[in-house]
Every structure is written in structure tokens, then in C-alpha cells.
Amino acid sequence: MTALLDIRDLRLSFRLWSGTVEVLHGISLSIARGERVALVGESGSGKSVTARIVLGLIQELRGARVSGQVSLDGQDLARVSPKARHALRGTDMSMIFQDPTSSLNPVFPILTQFREVLARATPGISLDSARDRATSALHEVAIYEADRVLASYPFQLSGGMNQRVMIAMALANRPKLLIADEPGTALDVTVQAQTLDLMRALVASHGTAVLFISHNLGVVREFADRTYVIYRGRIVEHGPTAAVFGNPRHAYTRALMAAQPRLTGGPLPEITERDPAFDAPAEVHS
């Protein structure tokens, strides 16, 4: 079975006034239909940038050099025109972001934004159809007072509510791939837990594949089927989540696990931030 998203040897560098900065050194990643895959790393590892390349957002930046293959459903995204790539955004693939309240446009009510999203797949959709579809989308994320929410502005809703609205909007056009960039990080922990449960149920019922980007190991463990660990632009370990977490082999993965404070207690570990052992070759769990 061919993968839904297939990234092979992806490289990215930026040309700056101080020289060329290499950000990704050959990332390879694949996601099957309906699979939930996590990309775990710290800031500066290149995880967010990878997601943005899939959406085609980085290639348009001045000074960015991208090479390698990125295929969505067999279609090489590098070969399609920017126009075609743009058409895929919001329809076949969509994205949700870290801070829901600031990712939604503050000057438009929710219904207007919903309609814009729906219009990507159904151009010229009428206000009434949009309202109906938005209402059912909101029900799917357990928002039952849809009329009030649709008439509201983002600042009038809580962070948790906005996050669910964003999930609803992202899944409204039944995309094949959902990219979630640190979702729930800005939320309270109880709200985050609820939101993640909701997301998990929804993507399962829709059969949507998910690329889940995070630095939070606990969330990744509870959400993803397979995990890729990224360190300074390289994949250092990957495999089924249970295997990677249960038996981490790469020095970096082990450092991440050891550094995570435990709910069950235990002493504070000694961590070296930049251990040369982290540059060891990748470990693969099959």
C-alpha cells in the first residue's frame, strides 16, 4: 500500500546575510492512510519547518532552498505548480496551530471564517449551506450551542473552545492529511486532555491521517501510532510509538525520556544539552 504522505531525503537551507544555514539534512518520513504519526523534537530541530514544507509554505520564501521529494497521495508536490499546491491546502491537507485564539482571524465571526474554509472545497457555497455544515462540524467537536459560537468572534470564546473550532474547521473538508503543530500547548492541562481525546476520536472516524508535531513526549505517546524523533535536522529514531518509548535506543531519545519529570517522582537527572552521542546514526524500530 502506498503511503499517503511520503517524504524522502528532504533538505532545506536558507541563504542569509551571514552565509547559508542548513536546517534539514535529509529527512525521510512516511504516513499511511489513517495513520497517526508524531514528529518529536525540541525547538530548532526542524519539526515545524518540515510541516510547512509539506504545505508548500517554505518554498515561497526568498532565500529558501528545498530539495528532496514530498509526495501526497502519489503526487510529487515539488512538481506541481504553486497554484495546484495552493488548491490542495484546506482541501486535501489542512493544518491546526499552537495557539488557537491567535490563529483565528480576530476581526471576523466564526461563521465567516468557516464559510471561507468550506468555500475552498465547495467554491461559492451559500451562507445557509455553510451554516448547516458548520453546525454539524461543531457538533462533531462537542460544541452544541453552534448558533452562539458561529456568531461570536474568537476573542469571545475560551481557548479550549477556539481549539475545537479550529479542529472542526480543519476537518470540515474531510482532508486526507491533518497537520497539527503543537496543538493544545497553549491550553490548560485538563482542556488539552479533552481536546486530544476529541481529536483522536474524530480522525479515527474520518480516517484522516495526522502528522502530529510536538515537543511534549506524554502527548505524543498517547496520541501517535508511530513516532519520529528529530534532532537538529535529522531523524534519529523512529518506529511504532510503543517500541520507541518502551525501548529507546538512540542517545538523544533516551536523554529526552530521562529529562522528562515523572509524575511518580524520582531524582532530577543530570542532562548534557549537547552530547556528541546525539549525533550517532539513526535507530529504526520495525
Place this chain on the structure above:
Amino acid sequence: MILSLKDLGKTYASGPHAVQALAGLTLDVAQGDCLAVVGESGSGKSTLANLILGLFPATTGEMIFDGAPLPARRTLAHRRAIQLVQQNPASALNPRRSIGASVRLPLDVHGIGVAAKRDEAVTRLLADVGLDPAMAARAPSALSGGQRQRVAIARALACGPRLVVLDEPTSALDVLVQAQVLRLLHDLRLRLGLTYLFITHDLAVVRAIATRVAVFHKGRLIEEGATEAVFAAPSTPYTRSLIAAVPVITEEEKAMRDTLARGAS
């Protein structure tokens, strides 16, 4: 007790739109403790921090620090004794000042030591937090998040405070860096005999670093006790739900969480 709060409360505005951010708080903090203040948004933990730092006056109650009441208008001596480490290290350092100048500021404000020797003191402070003193001339933009937070810690400790309020000091940091900074904070507390008021939403961090925990919900203190005791047997459903919501990575944590969740229902 280094800090005693008696019936402390803060209400914003008045009449029908009054918001009671904190109400009826009575709490004692022992010298040398690391008291974790835990809660979600709206719990009142930020208000509590701001009251202790003297950023605005309380509406009700009083705060006794080192045996004497804390007035609404703080003196320089008060400021020296109670310091702050903020959540966002990028914002906490003046981008137009070198980090050495930022660390030096408390020394200048309180006239500590001889002016000519203060740069040496800055060198020692930077080394104490694990930074290369040669970085003193650099701007904050040249440092990583973890390094900036260390600078902020050095600055907070520069004038020799007794109580340090830490407002989510590691929430904006990566996992590895967080572990290092937690370790540093722990070592400093023991070495310098500091008392911490550690505000966080992350219960795993609480378990790792705090000696006592105070749980807040909607402006009220609902549970307080030694860390081990609270985690072993949380006495309120809210605390149990907080623990149950934490995403964990090991099986034993999962088991603990599930036990607690069952206890809640």
C-alpha cells in the same frame, strides 16, 4: 515561617462586574521550602504571585514576611528580599542591554559592593548559573532560551533575596533544557537557603522539584500539603482530575494516574 498569608483576597472592579481573583487565602510558607502553586487559568495563582511581589495592593487580608507585615508600597529592602523569575526569558531581558548589564542592575539599584567591583560579582553570578562569564557582553538575542533563563535567574539572585517567586520558569523551555534549569534551581535553593514560590501548571515538574504543593481553583486554595502526601492521596476531586489529565510517558505513571482517576469517580 518566612511568609504567612492571612485571609488574603483580591477583587477587581466592583458591583455586578466584580471579579474575585483570589479569596480567603490563608497559607504559611516555611523557610527553605519550595512551595508549588498549581492551578489552571483563572485559579488565582498569578494574582497571588503579583500580590506577593507587591505589584498591586490586596483587597483583603495581610501578608507577613519575616515577622513583619508587607505594606502595599514596598521599600527597597523589601524589593531586595523578594525577587522574581518570569516565564518568558525572551521578554524578561532588555534586548538593548548586554546580559552582564542586566545582571548588574540589582547590584547598582541596591548599592551592593563597590561600583568598581560589581563586574566581578556579575562574573561570579554568571558562573553560578552555569554560564560562561565571557558572555557578559552579549545581547540577549545571541543566547538560547535556556541560556536567557539562566541569566534571568542570575539577575534574580544578584541582590541576595530570601524569597524567589518563579512564575512558570520552565514552561517556555525545551525538555532537555528544562531538566537542566530545574536541577540548577534545586541546587541553588539548597546551597543558598532560598525559599521558592514555584508557580506551574505541570504536575510532573511539581513532583520533581517541590517540597510542598498548594492547589488553587477559581481563586481558592483547595488543597495543600507535602508533595508526597498530596500525590499519594489527593483529597479533592479537582486535584485528582488535574493529576489524571497529565500526559505521561511511562507505564507506571499511567498506572498511578488510572488509580487516581478511578478514585475520583
Place this chain on the structure above:
Amino acid sequence: MKRAAFILAANPLTLVGVMLVMLVVMAAALADVIAPFPAHRGAVVDFLNFNKPPGGDYLMGTDVVGRDLFSRILYAYRISLLMAVVVLAIAVPIGVTLGLMAGYLGGRWEYGLMRVTDVFLSIPPLVLALSILGVLKPTLLNGMIAITAMWWPWYTRLVYNITRGEKAEGYVLAAEVTGASRAHVMFREILPNCLPAIVTKMTLDAGFVILIASSLSFLGLGVQAPTPDLGSMVAEGARYLPDQWWLSVFPGLAILVAVFGFNLIGDGLRDILGGDR
């Protein structure tokens, strides 16, 4: 520095601006040396050579009493630059200080200072300057006073806005918690963060001060004869248009060169300095 060079390379116009301004500054500084007829800056008459078109000894022609226009323009640049420097040297510190106080101290300070600023800003600049000069005698000094009076509010508004934003930043809270005085927070913490915007604005303003000053002297309200001033020269030559076109055109171009040069630098500075945060 390297970054400045990189940005300059991407903004060649800024380099043009720098060259124009350097031209103006050198013309003013070296007027005694460059001017072919240095005495013509004063009350000299040479009726044999009056109203001569550009050419020969007189690079830009002569005026109605026979003075060399080119020499007078060089000296007139001195007045223009002097105006710009003095006005900004007084208006900027006043405006910035008031803006810092209004933004940081808040409360009644903010209310009082900003309302006064609003009043000044709501009066059309030239009208304000004219009314001041209506009261005082028109001289170079009074011209500078008038322009300064209308200039400071812009800096107050600019710094007020930036200060309000910076007030929310962590480093301000850190300084307050440390026990720093309010003066320290305003001038040692917040002000350095306002400097890029202030410097950029000052550079752009240099050109505009010259323009306003020229407008005032065009109306006869600035410098008085025989001191050469670009605005007055344009006014004097206006009634001889279009025959003796050089009398107005060359001083006008001189104003253009100066203002344009400062504008270009100001735009470039905005790119170089603005990227710091």
C-alpha cells in the same frame, strides 16, 4: 556592521540618499572654499551683472542685484542645516521625555500630557508656526522657536505609543521588581528600545524641517535679507518666472536635493534599525 552593508546593498536608494546628504553637508561646510563669490552672501550689489542667466562665471546665474546664485545657495544650505539641527536638538528631547512620562506613568500624567499633545497636533503645523511668528518678530531665531513648538508633539506621540507597548514587557517588570526608580525604568530601560524609531524619524524630519523653514521664509517670515535662505530665494524669484527661471528653479532644486536625500536615508535606516527586535 556587516548586516548594515548587506541591507545597503539591497537598498541602493539609501546609498543615493547618503550621497545627496553628504553633498549638502559638504556644500554648507566648505562654502567659504567652494563659493566663487563668497562675498555675495551678504549685502553686495553688482548692477552690471544682474539677472544674468546661468553660464560663464556664474554657474547658476545671478539674482536681481547681481549676486551669484550658486554661492548664495551654498551659504543658504548652512541656514537650512542649522535650522534642522537646532529644531531637532530641542524638540526631540522635550517630545521624547514627555512621551516616556505619559506612556509609563499613566494616570493623570498620561491624560494631561496626551491631551496637550493632541491639541498641538490638531493645529495645522504651518498655521501654528505662522501664529507664533505673528506675535514674535520674524527672525531666524524666532523661526526656529516657531518650528520647534510645532515639532515636539510628534515625538511625544511616537514615544508614547512605543512606551505603552514596552511597558508590558518582562524586562520592565523585572526592573520594577528589582526596585529600580521610575526614572531609571523610563530612561535606562524603555528609552533605548525607542531609539531606532526616534533616530529614523529624526533623519526623515531633517528634510521636513528644511521644507517647513523654506515655506516660512517663502512667506517672508523667516530669515530676513540679506542672509541667503532657500525659501526666500524661491519667493524673490517667483515674480520673475518664467523669463528669469533660474532665480526660483535652482533654490527649489537645492531644497529638493536636501529633502530627498534625508528621506532616502530615513527609509533605509528604518530597514536597518527596525529589524533588531
